[in-house]
Amino acid sequence: MKSFTQGTRFSQSLLFTAVISSTALVGCSNSDSDNTPGESDAAAFTVSGTAVNFYTGEHVDNASISIAGDINGVHTELGETTTDxxxxxxxxxxxVPTRLVISGQNDEFGEYSIIVLNEDQESRVTxxxxxxxxxxxxxxxxxxxxSTIELGTTPVIELAANSLVDNNGNTPEGxxxxxxxxxxxSADPSLMPGNYQTIDNQGxxxxxxSFGAISAVFEDSNGEELNLAENQTATIRIPLASGINPNTADATIPLFYFDETTGYWVEEGIATLTQLANNTYVYEGTVSHFTVxxxxxxxxxxxxxxxxxxETGEPVANADVTSQGRDYIGSANTTSNDAGLFSLPARFNSDVLISARNGAVSNTLEVDTDNTDVDLTNNCLVLSPDAVNxxxxxxxxxxxxxxxxxxxANADGTEQFHVYYGNHPVIVNxxxxxxDVDDTSSFGPExxxxxxxxxxxxxxxxxxxxSNESDIVSSPARVKLTIGEQEIFFSPSEATNPLTEEWAVFNIEVDANLNPTIVPVQEFVEGWVEDGLEEGPIEEGLIEENFEAFATPANTRALEPKTNQSIKPSYK
Known part of the structure; x- marks a missing residue:
């Protein structure tokens, strides 16, 4: 059988053996790992984690990390550290905090924050x-x-002279x-800091x-962070998210900034939808300080x-359940109770994806909402300790x-299954x-x-x-493999060989005990899929050339055009 060969250039962080484990939680988990920088065995509480590149999964060293937490109902800054x-x-x-806000950035990466719940008040959280x-x-x-800071020909930030100061109110020199x-x-709501939550004065x-966001950080020549002086303002222009149709977008919209202490978005100001001379659409507004x-x-x-x-039908408590909008940019999360039940908010009259994690991953359900609550208790999310997403x-x-x-598709591997848009679900043994999800109108997810x-x-x-426009690299595409407690990211920018329309991402080698090993491939290839799409039914010669094990009639399905594929709603 033809198999992908391992690429000669890939991230070292992806070379490992991943044996399925059921000990991790999304957002937080107990950990008995070795001490990491800043950890003290005598402390009542320790939080640890890893900063990675969103697109490639490579570790980010020397990132500035700040951590805040809710202690006895009070938002408290816990401290700062850096990644090793x-x-x-x-x-x-x-x-011991019940809720954490973990924020990070460095010279090469923008500001980002995650919310970690610790309602059971565990003493160690990863x-x-x-x-x-x-x-x-x-x-x-x-x-x-x-000064004007531009992205290409788009003026994103306009600053007046002498408007920046340090924490002591001093103007910078040099x-x-x-x-x-x-x-x-548009493609992945998790790019946005926090949990898409805002809180009013009544709590x-x-x-x-979201319709788009920016992060701006300013520093003097000594690396001290700067911000706008009192009574100073700046003009910002937030590029309209690529999934939003400017013809239907709101003419004006509230501005929110992310508070890294509370972990909530705070409304402050109004932005106006504006078409610039370069035909870029932006939300333009005035701000009095810089953050996200x-x-x-x-x-x-x-x-x-x-x-x-x-898998046996028994309820799973404390599972992290997440919703993600398909025709709006937003998400929400909650946890299942002792009976495995959950209630999760979502936008009404929308297309929403629902999934769960708790040391394992579930299937993904697509839900169409209207203006009344949705009952899914006859179609539960199923968690499996050996699941892959x-x-x-x-x-x-x-x-x-x-x-x-x-x-x-059989024990000796002489037959093969193929899951794709024209052949799913596939039942093997x-x-x-x-x-679970097929997308035909930009962004994904699939x-x-x-x-x-x-x-x-x-x-x-x-x-x-x-589809033929653009390419996999320029898009840019991103694959997230969730296997046990691991999340592994793959970017086509790391792939070898000349660019083609087929990206061989990874293999999973499964041993006799059904334990998996992840083998990054990261190569552009030809003839695995495209030949079948172009030539219609897969003939015997094509099977031998590209899908050697697809020799039985049951496995020689044609990769036909998507003439009957349903088009999922998009932001457009």
Whole structure:
């Protein structure tokens, strides 16, 4: 059988053996790992984690980490630290918080924050990866003159002369450096800091949807952070998220900034939708300080009521359940109770994805909401300790990228299954493998779920560019593989060989005990998928050339055009 060969250039962080484990929690988990920088055995509480590149999964060293927490109902700054050369950080404290805000950035990566819940008041918490987005613009300018920071030909920030000061109110001497990061969460809402929550003066929490955001950080020549002086303002222009149609976007919209102490978005100001001379659409507004600024609005919600069970049908408590909008940019999360039940808010009259994690991953359900609550208790999310989840996201172009999964369909591997848009679900040895979500109108996600491996052998995952505009690298595409407690990221920018329309991402080698090993492939290939799409039914010669094990009639399905594929709602 033809198999992908391992690439000669890939991230060292992806070379490991991943044996499925059921000990991790999304957001937080107990950990008995070795001490990391800043940790004290005598402390009442220790939080640790790892900062990674959002797109590649590579560790980010020397990132500045700040941590805040809710202690006895009070938002408290716990301290600051930096990541070591493996991207790890740790901080200890004398009191145990019930909710944490972990924020990070450095010279090459923009500001980002995650929320970690610790309602059971565990003394040791390991956070989910702090996935940082690379900075888009590094600018150096004279603070004594009017300055404009541009992304290409788009003027994003306009500063007046002498408007920046340090924490003591002093104007900087010499040049100032500015770091600008454009946050476009159209493909993946998790690019946005926090949990899309805002809180009012009465303490009521609401959910917001994003129309685009920016992060701006300024430092003097000594690396001291600068911000706007009292009574000074600046003009910001937030590029409209690529998934939003400017013809239907709100003419004005509230501005929100992210508070790294409370972990909530705070409304402050108004932005106006503006078409610039370069035909770029932006939300333009005035701000009095710099942080992460977001063009958002609060939306009306209904509740999705559902359940989480294991493979035997038993309820799963404390599972982290997440919703993600498909036709709006936003998400929400909650946890299942002792009976495995949950109630999760989502935007009404929308298309929403629901999934769960608790030391394992579930399948993904697609839910269409209206203006009343949704009952999913007859269709529970199913968690499996050996489950694998593969999520593919990309940009506005190309319209359509496709996920393809190949693997052994019998015990000796002489037959192969193929999960893709034209053949799912696939049942092998009583295991149901499915393309839970298929997207044909930009951004994704496309989601494949494998509850467990039916046979030993090689399982191969590819991405195929179905539509012809743009390419897989420029999009950019991103694959997140969740296997046990591990989240592994793959970017086509790391792939070898000349660019093609087929990206061989990774293999999973499954041994006789059904334990998996992740083998990054990261190569552009030809003839695995495209030949079948172009030539129609897979003929015997093509099987021998590209799919050697697809020799039986049951496995020689044609990769036909998507003439009958339903088009999922998009932001457009």
């Amino acid at each position: 050369n493996s991207g790890r950080f740790s901080l200890s404290y004398d009191n 956070a989910a990866n702090l996935a940082l987005q690379p900075v888009d613009v590094n600018a150096v300018f004279d603070p004594e003159t009017d 040049d100032v450096s500015g770091r600008l990061t454009i946050i476009d969460p 009521d929490v609401s959910l917001i949807e 600024w977001n063009a958002d609005k609060v939306y009306e919600t209904i509740n999705i009521n559902g359940c989480v069970v294991d 593969i999520s593919l996201t990309w940009g506005e172009a190309p319209d359509d990228l496709d996920s393809h999964l190949f693997g052994p 009583e295991v149901v493998m499915d393309l 989601v494949i779920s494998i509850p467990r491996f039916p046979y030993p052998g090689t399982y191969q995952y590819l991405v195929h560019q179905f």
